[in-house]
Amino acid sequence: MSNYHIKNLEEYFQVYRKSIRNPEGFWEEVAEEHFMWHKKWDRVLDWDFTKPEVKWFEGAKLNITENCIDRHLRIRGDKTAILFEPNDPKEEAQHISYAQLSERVNKFANVLKAQGVKKGDRVCIYLPMIPELAVSVLACARIGAIHSVVFAGFSSTALATRINDCDCKMVITSDGSYRGAKTIDLKGIVDEALEQCEGVETVLIAKRIHSDIEMKSGRDQWLEPLLDEASADCEPEIMDAEDPLFILYTSGSTGKPKGMVHTTAGYMVYTAYTFKNVFQYREEDVYWCTADIGWITGHSYIVYGPLANGATTVMFEGVPSYPDFGRFWEIVEKHKINQFYTAPTAIRALAKQGTELIENHDLSSLKVLGSVGEPINEEAWHWYNDNIGHKNSPIVDTWWQTETGGIMITPIPYVTPTKPTYATLPFPGIQPALMDENGKEIKGNQADGRLCIKFPWPSMARTIWGNHQRYKDTYFSAFENMYFTGDGALRDEVGYYRITGRVDDVIIVSGHNLGTAPIEDAVNEHPAVAESAIVGFPHDVKGNALYGYVILKNFGETRNQDNLRKEINQMITEQIGPIAKLDKIQFTQGLPKTRSGKIMRRILRKIASKDTSNLGDTSTLLNPEVVQDIIDNAL
Numbered sequence: 001m002s003n004y005h006i007k008n009l010e011e012y013f014q015v016y017r018k019s020i021r022n023p024e025g026f027w028e029e030v031a032e033e034h035f036m037w038h039k040k041w042d043r044v045l046d047w048d049f050t051k052p053e054v055k056w057f058e059g060a061k062l063n064i065t066e067n068c069i070d071r072h073l074r075i076r077g078d079k080t081a082i083l084f085e086p087n088d089p090k091e092e093a094q095h096i097s098y099a100q101l102s103e104r105v106n107k108f109a110n111v112l113k114a115q116g117v118k119k120g121d122r123v124c125i126y127l128p129m130i131p132e133l134a135v136s137v138l139a140c141a142r143i144g145a146i147h148s149v150v151f152a153g154f155s156s157t158a159l160a161t162r163i164n165d166c167d168c169k170m171v172i173t174s175d176g177s178y179r180g181a182k183t184i185d186l187k188g189i190v191d192e193a194l195e196q197c198e199g200v201e202t203v204l205i206a207k208r209i210h211s212d213i214e215m216k217s218g219r220d221q222w223l224e225p226l227l228d229e230a231s232a233d234c235e236p237e238i239m240d241a242e243d244p245l246f247i248l249y250t251s252g253s254t255g256k257p258k259g260m261v262h263t264t265a266g267y268m269v270y271t272a273y274t275f276k277n278v279f280q281y282r283e284e285d286v287y288w289c290t291a292d293i294g295w296i297t298g299h300s301y302i303v304y305g306p307l308a309n310g311a312t313t314v315m316f317e318g319v320p321s322y323p324d325f326g327r328f329w330e331i332v333e334k335h336k337i338n339q340f341y342t343a344p345t346a347i348r349a350l351a352k353q354g355t356e357l358i359e360n361h362d363l364s365s366l367k368v369l370g371s372v373g374e375p376i377n378e379e380a381w382h383w384y385n386d387n388i389g390h391k392n393s394p395i396v397d398t399w400w401q402t403e404t405g406g407i408m409i410t411p412i413p414y415v416t417p418t419k420p421t422y423a424t425l426p427f428p429g430i431q432p433a434l435m436d437e438n439g440k441e442i443k444g445n446q447a448d449g450r451l452c453i454k455f456p457w458p459s460m461a462r463t464i465w466g467n468h469q470r471y472k473d474t475y476f477s478a479f480e481n482m483y484f485t486g487d488g489a490l491r492d493e494v495g496y497y498r499i500t501g502r503v504d505d506v507i508i509v510s511g512h513n514l515g516t517a518p519i520e521d522a523v524n525e526h527p528a529v530a531e532s533a534i535v536g537f538p539h540d541v542k543g544n545a546l547y548g549y550v551i552l553k554n555f556g557e558t559r560n561q562d563n564l565r566k567e568i569n570q571m572i573t574e575q576i577g578p579i580a581k582l583d584k585i586q587f588t589q590g591l592p593k594t595r596s597g598k599i600m601r602r603i604l605r606k607i608a609s610k611d612t613s614n615l616g617d618t619s620t621l622l623n624p625e626v627v628q629d630i631i632d633n634a635l
């Protein structure tokens, strides 16, 4: 029996049990049957969570792009690999076949080589959702360069931090990007960032909006003429299983962003295997994930997972609201989408628009609906199920993280009975545990605790770039011999998991992870600000929104408070990006602090959520009197 495609619940349990009893045998079988190796592994797994060190398929040699492209050429050369849907619905969609993708990736890889990029070099990719983004990612992988994609909504300061953290020698960008009715000057943002990045030698620029941009001689080059001249043959670099494939930054609760390092073989095997099963992908299907490749969801489930299965994967450049809120459904109808994977925040925004914009589209092609990035609330789940799936397309609520590389807890559609707001059961190979506050595992069902994973899985991040100690401290120190996710979860009476949210100072706003500390740092940069504290509060579209408590240096500040609020949000936009802007800013004279000077965020969170009935004992605070004052002036 092949493990590769799980077809019913009994088989799921069988496969799951096997994957736990003999993880090495299980993953070896998956890896043996479905991929192209230059040399197979000497050892399937070597691990030690105390160091922590994890190695999968050690000794194996491969190139992931041969698995995502070359091996499909004979049987699927003419099949569409990437279906590009532009921002403007009047612009024609592009169907890029596997054969064309091969040519484009090889040419791009040769351009990188000609520019001096070698195996192990870091290349920063700062591009909108245009085909060059996927192509450049794959071109890096082709030659063994480590890509570091930075979401093109990040500011120049955020971009510079990420470029410098992993010493990128090249940046790939475009002259600009379209976003609904707006255009964005991406090249200008790159220019600004590079004022702080000495290590960058070359900037390659794709043409997208045909704007007039400044070219810095000796550094900037248009991509097109270089591609035109490049050869369409590029021998893949043969990589070791554990060679880094990419770095992707994610926010921590404190400090600078963490460059999560993913390696080659395990990541490939896991993303391919999960893609096939979680979306029940069949050869003729057209699959669409609405994420941006700048996030892990795009890496694993727009690029690598789908292409490793020879799938047709849609890349959408635009936004759900342009030209109107019917755009997603128009695309589903136009390309006869079979699997649709999006975020709860998009579902909630679309649900607000009513159903007229859905009813005039034929959504009957849909077979599977996915959700990712944050907990999906009951109302949004039902809206999605009723209006988009018409109760015929199972919803896969997939829980996972940048760090996990692939989907960890999820229903398998048509296999696992779904339950609103529950991510349900662990994927084969995944061994979750719920831990109590004393570090003990809570066994049995109907439990509630901190979500950990007990055993390694192939696509887990191996380290934080340049800071292995931080990797250990963040993920392997809270609980002995466990990977700690940072999330809370509960397990119901049948063993289904429901993710309840972050238990640290990371706030998920519209599906984007934001650390409070970096935002506070940005706010504190404003000359009028003395101190600040940021917490999340529930928001009906974004899931969470940000509430800032700000102490001004001069409380009697005579400037207009609304102007100050605008300036503070402007600081945040410059330092991080518009996604981190505060919804509410309350000016206050003090912040509740413990005697050791720590801000009591628990109290601030409650006030921001308008839940002041049970603030707990505030008498031990250094300054209990500020609490009432903050409540009285809450927004």
Ligand code: WTA
Pocket: 250, 295, 296, 297, 371, 372, 373, 374, 375, 376, 397, 398, 399, 400, 401, 402, 403, 423, 485, 486, 487, 499, 500, 501, 502, 508, 511, 512, 513
């Ligand atoms: C949250 C995104 C509830 C969770 C793939 C996690 C979820 C963080 C779900 C990782 C889900 C993701 N239900 N919460 N289905 N999926 N999360 O790194 O808090 O951008 O720790 O990876 O998103 O976000 P990241």
